[in-house]
Amino acid sequence: MADEIKTIAVLTSGGDAPGMNAAIRAVARTAIFRGLKVKGIKKGYNGLLNEDIIDMEPRHVSDIIQRGGTVLGTARCMEFTKLEYQQKGADICRKHGIDGIVVIGGDGSYRGAQALARLGINTVGVPGTIDLDIACTEYTIGFDTAVNTAMQAIDKVKDTSSSHERCSIIEVMGRHAGYIALWCGIANGAEDILLPEEYKYDEQEIINHIIESRKKGKTHHLIINAEGIGHSTSMARRIEAATGIETRATILGYMQRGGNPTAMDRYYASIMGAYAVDIMLQGKSNRVVGYRHGEFSDFDIEEALQMQKGIDAYQYEIAKVLTI
Ligand code: ADP
Ligand code: F6P
Numbered sequence: 001m002a003d004e005i006k007t008i009a010v011l012t013s014g015g016d017a018p019g020m021n022a023a024i025r026a027v028a029r030t031a032i033f034r035g036l037k038v039k040g041i042k043k044g045y046n047g048l049l050n051e052d053i054i055d056m057e058p059r060h061v062s063d064i065i066q067r068g069g070t071v072l073g074t075a076r077c078m079e080f081t082k083l084e085y086q087q088k089g090a091d092i093c094r095k096h097g098i099d100g101i102v103v104i105g106g107d108g109s110y111r112g113a114q115a116l117a118r119l120g121i122n123t124v125g126v127p128g129t130i131d132l133d134i135a136c137t138e139y140t141i142g143f144d145t146a147v148n149t150a151m152q153a154i155d156k157v158k159d160t161s162s163s164h165e166r167c168s169i170i171e172v173m174g175r176h177a178g179y180i181a182l183w184c185g186i187a188n189g190a191e192d193i194l195l196p197e198e199y200k201y202d203e204q205e206i207i208n209h210i211i212e213s214r215k216k217g218k219t220h221h222l223i224i225n226a227e228g229i230g231h232s233t234s235m236a237r238r239i240e241a242a243t244g245i246e247t248r249a250t251i252l253g254y255m256q257r258g259g260n261p262t263a264m265d266r267y268y269a270s271i272m273g274a275y276a277v278d279i280m281l282q283g284k285s286n287r288v289v290g291y292r293h294g295e296f297s298d299f300d301i302e303e304a305l306q307m308q309k310g311i312d313a314y315q316y317e318i319a320k321v322l323t324i
Contacts, residue, residue: 005099005122005281007037009053010273012070013044013077013105013112016257017128017142019265020070020104025061026273027102027126032058034281039098043073044105045080045112048089053096065266068145068258074105080112090119100285102276104128104141107305110288114301117286124276125288125301128269130257133177135307136299137290141272144264146173146256147183154188157250158222167210167221167239167247171232173256178311180256181226182319191221191323196228197311203235207242213323214245221245271296 010027012020024040031038040060042052054060064071079085093101093116100122103113106129113123127134130146150172161168174180178195185193191213192206210221225232232249240247261269272289275296279287287298299307 008100009039011041012074013109018068018145018261019141019269021064022266022269023273026270030274030277044075045077046075086115122285132179135309136304139291141269161220169223171251178226185224190224192223194225
């Protein structure tokens with residue numbers, strides 16, 4: 001055990017994601033098992049600045065692994081992008097005897113963790129976001145649940161769309177990334193998948209595709225549109241006007257962030273939470289946990305933030321092939 005680490009804290013930051021509770025539980029119980037004291041910081045960096053900090057015992061995290069959301073609460077705290085507030089945060093950590101923080105969140109949250117590390121507080125990030133948009137890892141907590149929630153909702157829309165022989169545009173979350181859209185597009189058998197990374201803003205191409213599909217005997221035309229492209233309602237109006245086919249838009253919205261986490265989210269969140277504690281005890285700081293090529297590993301936060309990831313060209317091509 002690294003000599004200097006006696007107390008660690010855990011916080012969740014940015015958008016919540018199903019499985020964050022499993023990660024909190026794993027952080028708390030692993031740290032307690034390893035002989036540390038554990039504190040929970042409520043509502044992300046806001047809670048740190050407001051000293052909204054609680055002691056955590058093993059029983060505080062009982063019965064939460066199956067629950068969506070985050071029991072610690074989360075927030076977006078713009079103040080924390082400023083050095084004076086980061087310094088205040090580091091001072092508050094010292095005041096409460098917090099030697100290290102496990103930050104469960106996305107890219108933005110790691111910037112906060114990086115700032116604290118520079119100011120002498122050990123930090124490790126755990127990837128918690130439904131968007132799967134963190135380049136250093138093939139898995140982020142919440143993605144699997146969100147995709148399954150969206151897929152089930154889209155199946156339902158597809159039923160009614162087929163009955164009415166309509167075109168449906170369904171907008172899924174993902175911020176600037178198209179992973180939820182790609183996965184739903186393949187899992188739901190969508191005719192078109194619009195990804196921010198790939199979309200050429202050529203609506204005529206979609207219109208031609210709808211007309212062709214109709215000629216081939218397809219009774220519905222399902223378009224999965226990523227939030228990063230957006231404008232599904234106006235797109236539906238234009239498509240209906242151009243094709244004469246009734247077209248409806250459905251924006252799935254926040255339902256994708258809630259609900260009981262899948263086994264996959266609970267499992268990966270549990271291992272990643274524990275891993276974060278264990279690497280901190282090995283003396284590592286300013287790191288982020290990832291899962292790549294079948295293994296859990298960790299990366300320097302700056303390197304992780306510099307990494308890029310895009311949509312796999314082969315998978316995107318096959319998504320199109322499968323709609324013939
Ligand atoms: P996510 O962590 O899901 O990417 P955000 O981008 O909203 O979500 O970031 C979450 C929080 O992380 C922000 O509200 C802020 O408190 C903190 N944060 C974001 N960017 C920075 C930054 N450049 N420096 C310090 N803290 C940051
Ligand atoms: O990052 C998760 C996410 O749900 C994105 O998919 C979406 O763009 C964003 O958060 C919405 O954020 P907010 O909760 O601030 O509206």
